[in-house]
Each structure stands twice: as C-alpha cells, then as structure tokens.
Amino acid sequence: MPQRREGLRRPVRAGRALLVIPIAWIVAVSVVDLVAPPDIHLGPLLVAAPAITPLFGGPWSVGLVSALAVIAQTIIGLVRDPGEMLSSNHQAQIIALVLVGASLVIFCVFRERRAKELAQVRYVRDSTGTFYPLTERITGWTENDPDAFLVRFRRDLLHHVGGHLNDDAAMIAIAGTSTPRA
Known part of the structure; x- marks a missing residue:
C-alpha cells in the first residue's frame, strides 16, 4: 500500500497562481516609484514581495520573487539616477533585498x-498498519527540556511500533521561549 504524504507539499497550481500577488506588487511599486516625485522613494516596499512569498511558495518561488525584486530595484535606481550608475541609497536597498x-x-x-x-514520523506504522498519530500524541506534552522530550517521544514511538523500528530514525528537538521580546 503506497504511503500518501498529504500536507507535505502545497498544491502546485495554487502556489503558482498565488505568485501573481508578489509579482504584481513588484510591478506596481516599481511603476509608482518611477512616476512619483524624486523625493518620494517607494523602492523599500519591494521587500514585501519576497516576505509574503513563503506563505504559499517554496525556496524556488522565494528565490524567483527575490531576484525580481532586486532587478526591479536596480531598474528603479538606474532610471532615477541616470547621471550615476547607482546611488549609495539604491545600493543599500539592493543589498538589503539580496540579504532578505x-x-x-x-x-x-x-x-x-x-x-x-x-x-516520515507521521507514517511510522505499527504491526496492524495503524499510523503513529504524531499530533494527537504530543499535543499535551509539557516537557521544557529537549532531551526529556526526545526520551519520551522515542519511548512513545517504540511503544507504538511494538519495540523495534524497522528503519533509521533521527530526532531533533529545539527549545524555544514563549516570552515576548521587548
């Protein structure tokens, strides 16, 4: 019986269709920036395009949108400052877009x-073919220490499969804080 990995990847069509949003944003900001008075700079708003792309796209989509934002900022800089290659302001904005x-x-x-x-953890099965219910099992756990969490998780996983995993398993737990930053 083939394993289905629902939820692992977003539907390709929906993700590609949503790419229109950041690309349209790049076009809109670029056009408005080019027709705006010289003392109004809208180029920094281009960072919103790559910033929203991870909501519906993967690394390739984010890379594409980021590259388009960098190209748009470069064009804005070249058109706005025809006397010099790029002003230091536009260079800083381009560097910021590349880093983001x-x-x-x-x-x-x-x-x-x-x-x-x-x-892969979700698709660990026991001898009857029942999948490990990851979300249901760990939702109420309150371990604050990553090591304690992993010990409990491993014990629970082994209990689910009857004491022996038929494949390799690697587990990593990272402690976070719930304290808001000031």
Whole structure:
C-alpha cells in the first residue's frame, strides 16, 4: 500500500497562481516609484514581495520573487539616477533585498526539510498498519527540556511500533521561549 504524504507539499497550481500577488506588487511599486516625485522613494516596499512569498511558495518561488525584486530595484535606481550608475541609497536597498531574499530562501529550505522529516514520523506504522498519530500524541506534552522530550517521544514511538523500528530514525528537538521580546 503506497504511503500518501498529504500536507507535505502545497498544491502546485495554487502556489503558482498565488505568485501573481508578489509579482504584481513588484510591478506596481516599481511603476509608482518611477512616476512619483524624486523625493518620494517607494523602492523599500519591494521587500514585501519576497516576505509574503513563503506563505504559499517554496525556496524556488522565494528565490524567483527575490531576484525580481532586486532587478526591479536596480531598474528603479538606474532610471532615477541616470547621471550615476547607482546611488549609495539604491545600493543599500539592493543589498538589503539580496540579504532578505537569501535569508527567506534558507528558511524555506529548512522548513521543507522539517516537513519531510515530520511526514516520515507521521507514517511510522505499527504491526496492524495503524499510523503513529504524531499530533494527537504530543499535543499535551509539557516537557521544557529537549532531551526529556526526545526520551519520551522515542519511548512513545517504540511503544507504538511494538519495540523495534524497522528503519533509521533521527530526532531533533529545539527549545524555544514563549516570552515576548521587548
């Protein structure tokens, strides 16, 4: 019986269709910035396009939108400052877009890797073919220490499969804080 990994990947069509939103934002900001008076700079608003793309896209989509935002900012800089190659202001904005875009691509890569790992845990079956109910089992756990969580999780997983995993397993738990930052 083939394993289905629902929820691991978003529907491709929906994600691609939603790419219209950040691309339209880039076009709109660029056009308005180019026709706006010289003392009004809207280029920094381009960062919103790559910032919203991880909501519905993966690393490739985020990379594409980030590259388009960088290209748009470069065009804005070249058109706005025809006398010089790029002003230091536009250079700083381009560098910021590159850094934000690269950070978001890295975030998406780790997010997808994590989703794949969780999908593999979700599909651990016991001898009757019942899948391990990951969400239901760990929802009420209150371990604050990652090591204690992993010990309990491993024990629970082994109990579910009858004491022996038929494949390799790697587990990582990271402690977070719930204290809001000032």
